[in-house]
Amino acid sequence: VIEERCKSCGKCAEVCPYNAITVEVKKKMPAVVNSAACAGCGTCAAECPFDAIVMNHFTDQQIMGQVEALLEKEPDIKILAFACNWCSYAGADSAGIARLSYPTNVRLIRTMCSGRVDEKFIWKAFEAGAPVVLISGCHFGDCHYIDANRSTTRRMDGLWDGLEKAGIRPDRLLLEWCSAAEGARWQTIMYEAEKKRQSVSKEEIEK
Numbered sequence: 693v694i695e696e697r698c699k700s701c702g703k704c705a706e707v708c709p710y711n712a713i714t715v716e717v718k719k720k721m722p723a724v725v726n727s728a729a730c731a732g733c734g735t736c737a738a739e740c741p742f743d744a745i746v747m748n749h750f751t752d753q754q755i756m757g758q759v760e761a762l763l764e765k766e767p768d769i770k771i772l773a774f775a776c777n778w779c780s781y782a783g784a785d786s787a788g789i790a791r792l793s794y795p796t797n798v799r800l801i802r803t804m805c806s807g808r809v810d811e812k813f814i815w816k817a818f819e820a821g822a823p824v825v826l827i828s829g830c831h832f833g834d835c836h837y838i839d840a841n842r843s844t845t846r847r848m849d850g851l852w853d854g855l856e857k858a859g860i861r862p863d864r865l866l867l868e869w870c871s872a873a874e875g876a877r878w879q880t881i882m883y884e885a886e887k888k889r890q891s892v893s894k895e896e897i898e899k
């Protein structure tokens with residue numbers, strides 16, 4: 693916790709699936725993370741409106757750096773996909789192991805949980821010219837961090853609204869659930885995403 697940034701709003705504590713964060717909201721004390729109870733999903737870091745929580749090894753800077761690097765050249769031909777470590781990323785691996793082909797223009801960013809995907813990563817991706825952004829995680833009930841993917845869904849609802857208001861087609865932001873055993877599903881999701889990418893015009897990307 694970066695104490696000087698923390699405004700004691702308590703959002704991090706609300707979303708933590710492990711009750712690992714304490715915030716004395718009335719006393720305006722900065723959040724305190726019990727590292728023994730924390731499992732490392734990163735949902736608190738994504739949720740904090742003040743960037744006052746840093747997730748080790750998956751910092752904002754590291755993830756933003758990946759978004760920028762992956763979209764540096766020819767962003768219009770790419771699909772940027774965030775995949776959680778335990779299900780979706782493993783689902784992509786399963787597709788590979790089963791030799792299932794899927795579009796080669798998919799660029800993956802691994803996070804421990806879909807709950808780690810901060811709104812600002814998505815805005816950055818669209819700003820950098822991504823036609824389509826996909827967030828994928830475990831099915832409900834399967835999230836490695838109890839129900840952290842419920843926070844993902846709630847955040848996505850806000851994002852779809854925000855995109856619409858900003859004049860960006862909300863359907864350019866995709867949300868899919870895929871388990872580690874669903875290589876064929878991953879393949880289908882990728883082809884659907886590619887179909888969507890092809891439906892996005894250059895004018896829309898540059899808007």
Ligand code: FES
Binds near residue numbers: 777829836
């Ligand atoms: Fe996959 Fe949470 S670990 S969505």
